[in-house]
Amino acid sequence: MLPLIRIALRNVVRYRRRSLIALSAVFLALFVMVCVRGFLNGVQSAIREGVIDGQTGAVQVHRKGFLAAMQGASLELDVPADDAFLSRIARAPHVTAVAPRILFGGMVNANDRTVFSLMSALDPVREAKVCPRRFDHVDQGALVGKSAPDGSDLTGALLRRIGARIGDRVAVLSNDRDGVLNAVEVGVAGSFPEAGLFAADKKVMMLPLGPSQELLRMPGRATEIAVAVDDLANVGATVAALRASLGDEYEVSSWHDVAPFLDDLISTQDAVLGMIVNTFLFMALLGIANTMLMSVRERTREIGTMMAVGVRRRQILALFLVEAAILGLAGGALGLGAGGALIHHWAGTGLHIKTPASSVPFLVHPFITPAFIARVFIVSTVGATLAALYPALRASRLRPVEALNTAA
């Protein structure tokens, strides 16, 4: 096999221009594959982290039936928010933090203007541990509960609608668990840009848990316990342990359950990416097949000579397959190297991406995994070899006498 590899290598160098074209096609395909995959990994990771670290947490604990009834009267389906219950959850494997929340609808009033709002009542200290990115976008004033125990954050749009400013006092109105309308006064501590395309996203308010429990008449209670884990790969184990530990009275959900659109989004993106990169790869492999066909045509007499001196069919086959594999290997290595270097650079600097749905750009750190590199490398090499199968078979099936009589 070694003499054939030597000949194959030298032929790749000998037909420099043709090899360069085939090599460039593989290089380009793999460069695009790595860059697109790396970029998409970064985007998907940023979206996932944005949702998990900024909104949902990795795991959520609710009273049984809460998720199904969330659009309705969800305050009745509450859970304890005392230290004993929170500690019980915190003892589950891989749990790093827990944070009680109450999600409810209400109205916010100031200057004789009243606007419906979606309220999130939070324990700011615990929430920062479970969803450290929740307060990232507060760009004016202070965080919930930081400057004052009742300090709240509202979207800029909500503040404008009620004509309030940071430092003002606003009234929050809502029905309590028994349906009685109550009100509580809180301070405006800060504001954050409205995200999303929908009106609901523009009417969001975050307020401390204590005043909210007073407003809703549910002291020591919450509607949701958000849980952080040490590694998202351990979510399944934590969910299983919590289900066993808390029993049927509660429902324990992973971020996959509470934000299923994330999995859909990622799989749609992956499908589109797959189509793009497979098209690129297919074109590159067509280039290899064409290169090898031309090579067989030009070297027909050389093949005849080899057959005349006793080279067997499978050795001729191997010669052309090895040549194609070298092109796939070299083009693949170069494409992976260049793409990998660019991704490595972007991973360090980060890319600021701004989407139409968000007024705040998010930082993407592209990355590729060793498994992806290995898979792509194998696919390019094996693909190039398979692409050369037809030309190689043609070469190996030549009749020696006809091959020798072909014009050089």
Place this chain on the structure above:
Amino acid sequence: MAAREARNEVFVELRGITKDYQLGRTQVVALRGVDLSVRRGEFTVVMGPSGSGKSTLLNIIGCLDRPTAGSYHLDGIPVGGHDFDKLASVRNEKIGFIFQSFNLIPVLDVVENIEFPCLMRKRREPAASLRARVLEVAADVGLTPYLKHRPDELSGGQRQRVAIARALITRPELVLADEPTANLDSATSEQIIELMLKLNQEKGVTFLFSTHDPRVMHHARRVVHIADGRIVEAPAEEALAAPASG
């Protein structure tokens, strides 16, 4: 005495060989019932006009092509039923080829071209012993100063010497040469013929040529005339009656 007997053994035996093939819509009959025997140690020339069937005859003897009808025994073995790989082994072990256009492998240097047929064998010779033989054969054909040269760095005569060395490295019992001097100038042709004669006489290698070159015919001890796919005259080698030394 044993050497004399060995030299007299029939190595190539063709009986009733016919070869026809389709050329477009025309059925071409290249050989029509050819009978020919070649003994070991002969230095034989096949001559005839263009299209007479010389190359077809050599291709069949060299196991590069199959006859349409007739029987072919090489070294006493009928090779007609051999498959491609078996024929490749026969070519590799028993036959050396010298082509009009040299047919060297362009990406290999002189040493690599010479040793190439041996490297393609199933059972390979130890590298050191093969390299020693390559250097010896290269010296025999006067290529020692050019061992690291690629074919495109050699003259026509030097390339044909490489082809001869490649044909000899497998220690073949028969060397087939199709117009070996056609692409060479007179002086180089003379040197190449002298070289092949020397190898025939000193090493007892059987040579079978097709050529138009009168100088080759002048040196031949047996000339086989072929016309319209038939052997018209195939005298036995004069030298067999008075064998060459060596």
